[in-house]
Amino acid sequence: MPRDPVAKLLLFGATGDLARRMLLPSLYNLHADNLLPPDLAIVGSARTDHDDAGFRDMARDALGEFLADDRKDEAKIAAFLDRLSYQSIDLSDEKSFPALADKVGDVSGGLAIYLSTAPSLFEPAIDGLEACGLAGPMVRVALEKPLGYDLASSQEINDAVAKAFPEERTFRIDHYLGKETVQNILALRFGNGFFEPVWNARGVDNVQITIAETVGLEDRAGYYEGAGALRDMVTNHILQLLALVAMEPPARFDKDDVRDEKAKVFRSLRVMKPEEVPGLTVTGQYFDGAVGGKIVKGYDDELGYDSDVETFVAIKAHVDNWRWQGVPFYLRTGKRMAKRQSEIAIQFKPVPHSMFAGRGGLLQPNTLVIRLQPEEYVELLVMAKEPGLDRDGVRLREVPLKLSLDAEFAGSRRRIAYERLLLDLIEGDQTLFVRRDEVEAQWRWTDAIRAGWDANGTKPKHYPAGTWGPPAAVALTERDGVTWQDD
Numbered sequence: 001m002p003r004d005p006v007a008k009l010l011l012f013g014a015t016g017d018l019a020r021r022m023l024l025p026s027l028y029n030l031h032a033d034n035l036l037p038p039d040l041a042i043v044g045s046a047r048t049d050h051d052d053a054g055f056r057d058m059a060r061d062a063l064g065e066f067l068a069d070d071r072k073d074e075a076k077i078a079a080f081l082d083r084l085s086y087q088s089i090d091l092s093d094e095k096s097f098p099a100l101a102d103k104v105g106d107v108s109g110g111l112a113i114y115l116s117t118a119p120s121l122f123e124p125a126i127d128g129l130e131a132c133g134l135a136g137p138m139v140r141v142a143l144e145k146p147l148g149y150d151l152a153s154s155q156e157i158n159d160a161v162a163k164a165f166p167e168e169r170t171f172r173i174d175h176y177l178g179k180e181t182v183q184n185i186l187a188l189r190f191g192n193g194f195f196e197p198v199w200n201a202r203g204v205d206n207v208q209i210t211i212a213e214t215v216g217l218e219d220r221a222g223y224y225e226g227a228g229a230l231r232d233m234v235t236n237h238i239l240q241l242l243a244l245v246a247m248e249p250p251a252r253f254d255k256d257d258v259r260d261e262k263a264k265v266f267r268s269l270r271v272m273k274p275e276e277v278p279g280l281t282v283t284g285q286y287f288d289g290a291v292g293g294k295i296v297k298g299y300d301d302e303l304g305y306d307s308d309v310e311t312f313v314a315i316k317a318h319v320d321n322w323r324w325q326g327v328p329f330y331l332r333t334g335k336r337m338a339k340r341q342s343e344i345a346i347q348f349k350p351v352p353h354s355m356f357a358g359r360g361g362l363l364q365p366n367t368l369v370i371r372l373q374p375e376e377y378v379e380l381l382v383m384a385k386e387p388g389l390d391r392d393g394v395r396l397r398e399v400p401l402k403l404s405l406d407a408e409f410a411g412s413r414r415r416i417a418y419e420r421l422l423l424d425l426i427e428g429d430q431t432l433f434v435r436r437d438e439v440e441a442q443w444r445w446t447d448a449i450r451a452g453w454d455a456n457g458t459k460p461k462h463y464p465a466g467t468w469g470p471p472a473a474v475a476l477t478e479r480d481g482v483t484w485q486d487d
């Protein structure tokens, strides 16, 4: 991949939560490992009034709070802070852009802009950037979610961005694609020969994708109330995972081939009719309960008023193409669940005939579990014979064939997803960013689910915090004779 690094990075939302927790620590880590272009200048910008020194102090505090202790190196932190400067801005006021353009200065060496802002400010921000000369051919832009709340609003944002930034210079972020284990799905599928012959409707019975979180609202009421679990997690992260599992092998690991294949999967998702939605989806909202031994409040109590926003969703999806015809993809995500656990489980078909049946041996179909977090491992559940002389029949048991990526790569540092994405942005590699047609196909599919909920007056079912969601989510798979892979 030819690298085309920019000389400057402009970070909007530079004093916000994402910047403090993720972006500044990620940039520092890249700096500390000499991975940033040596002269890369980083300009922070946000509404907050700061001068350069004030911003550097804020960044120093953020690094102090969010960097791992073994990464803190005073000399490196000081050198990193030297890269930073700051310009406050009101994105809705075009008169505040010229000062920003002055601060950024010459962009002939290339500029990457990272826009982490409320969706309502995307349009004015893009207009302002264009008007002040910060949108020319040397400038690329990264967009952080949420990019709208449905297909129409996302198209509006994408149209506004496209006026100033063509697709080759637009980098839409889904931070799941920056995760090492998520990229490992590609290595597992396309770096090994033995999965491919069974990776289809002939070999696979069903696929399960779970992103379970233990956190609740986390002071994000304003955002979450307008989103809910479907928009917050399914339209982006869960569907990206589904695409990586379901896509055809790309010819090359590059931005066109990988994204072409993912887009085909999104276009093959079976769009639900309103009357089908209640049978294929379950929504939930947590009430009070205990997570990890700690008593926690219910969603409405956290908010301070009654809400019908879903904090949990489970969906039975289908990918209507040759490879996956008839294979259900069970998807689920929720807040305040029993444990933090993201994983993909591929449940294979049973053997066609069991020679052990006459001797009492019971077989279970094989399952491949790809655990994304908090641990990182790949586990194939296979049948084995229990030791013994088999006088009372053959005893067979499912045992794990486990590859722990944590242990296998114990010597390599695990990077924050944003380190990878920021570096790719700075160097101009779009492979792990989401293309417009992908986003639109994702919205088209989830909008139909939401329309079905509206048409049927569906309200979330309550589940106690610290559980795996409402019982109806269990019924969603059990009716098909399938059990969620929990442990």
Ligand code: BG6
Pocket: 213, 232, 233
């Ligand atoms: C974000 C969502 O995109 O992803 C959050 O807005 C969610 O609600 C987060 O908590 C989960 O990310 P991770 O990396 O912690 O799994």
